[in-house]
Amino acid sequence: MTVSEALAARLSVRDFLPTPVPGALIREVLAKAARAPSGGNVQPWHIDVLAGEPLAELKTLMQLRIAEVAAGAPPEELDYDIYPPNLWPPYRDYRFELGEDMYRLLGIPRADRAARLRWFARNYEFFGAPMGLFCSIHRGMGRPQWNDLGMYLQSVMLLLAEAGIDSCPQEAWSVYPKTVGDFIGLPAERMLFCGMAIGHRNPAHPVNALRSKRAPLEAFARFHGVD
Numbered sequence: 001m002t003v004s005e006a007l008a009a010r011l012s013v014r015d016f017l018p019t020p021v022p023g024a025l026i027r028e029v030l031a032k033a034a035r036a037p038s039g040g041n042v043q044p045w046h047i048d049v050l051a052g053e054p055l056a057e058l059k060t061l062m063q064l065r066i067a068e069v070a071a072g073a074p075p076e077e078l079d080y081d082i083y084p085p086n087l088w089p090p091y092r093d094y095r096f097e098l099g100e101d102m103y104r105l106l107g108i109p110r111a112d113r114a115a116r117l118r119w120f121a122r123n124y125e126f127f128g129a130p131m132g133l134f135c136s137i138h139r140g141m142g143r144p145q146w147n148d149l150g151m152y153l154q155s156v157m158l159l160l161a162e163a164g165i166d167s168c169p170q171e172a173w174s175v176y177p178k179t180v181g182d183f184i185g186l187p188a189e190r191m192l193f194c195g196m197a198i199g200h201r202n203p204a205h206p207v208n209a210l211r212s213k214r215a216p217l218e219a220f221a222r223f224h225g226v227d
Helices: 003-009 023-033 052-070 091-106 113-128 143-162 171-175 177-184
Strands: 046-051 131-138 166-170 190-199
Touching: 003 143, 023 046, 023 143, 046 052, 052 113, 052 131, 052 177, 091 113, 113 166, 113 171, 113 190, 131 143, 131 177, 143 166, 143 190, 166 171, 171 177, 171 190, 177 190
Parallel strands: none
Antiparallel strands: 046 131, 131 190, 166 190
């Protein structure tokens, strides 16, 4: 598989088969992905991988935590905003379009808020994936190092695609930084950045037919002195 093929094949899978992912494979992928660039070679990423009983325990814990919040318990203090407040066009439009396309495939109308919330809660089950990954970073690191995390995680996803394994990066996990951090034993100086579901896509589920649209080149690129 070429890099171009891996990019085309990768998508955010939101329903997985229970087929296990070999531990040797994820170890190899994570090690290879460490060739991703980072400014000054600081390599700021920290990774925790869960499968089997620990993953099942976390899913049970998250069901309880979500129920507590739904019943009126205070939400956890966020370490960062996933999106800027009052997201503006065209970025807001891209996000809105993706959500509407997904819920249309699922047959959930906009007015059915309860059903949409139930679907969103599947984030905290890793969409049924048999393996989950968490990425964290030292709190003293700055925005340039967050960029390094993105390059590392993209490398992980492309290497997984090369190996025939699907994934879904999930910033939704950052809504529960204390619950996740306590569960996986994050030291106080590190913050949770995101999670990632890892496994084999369920080809029968309609949500996996979703292919997010991309803006055309002229919408985001300018060329100076280029033929």
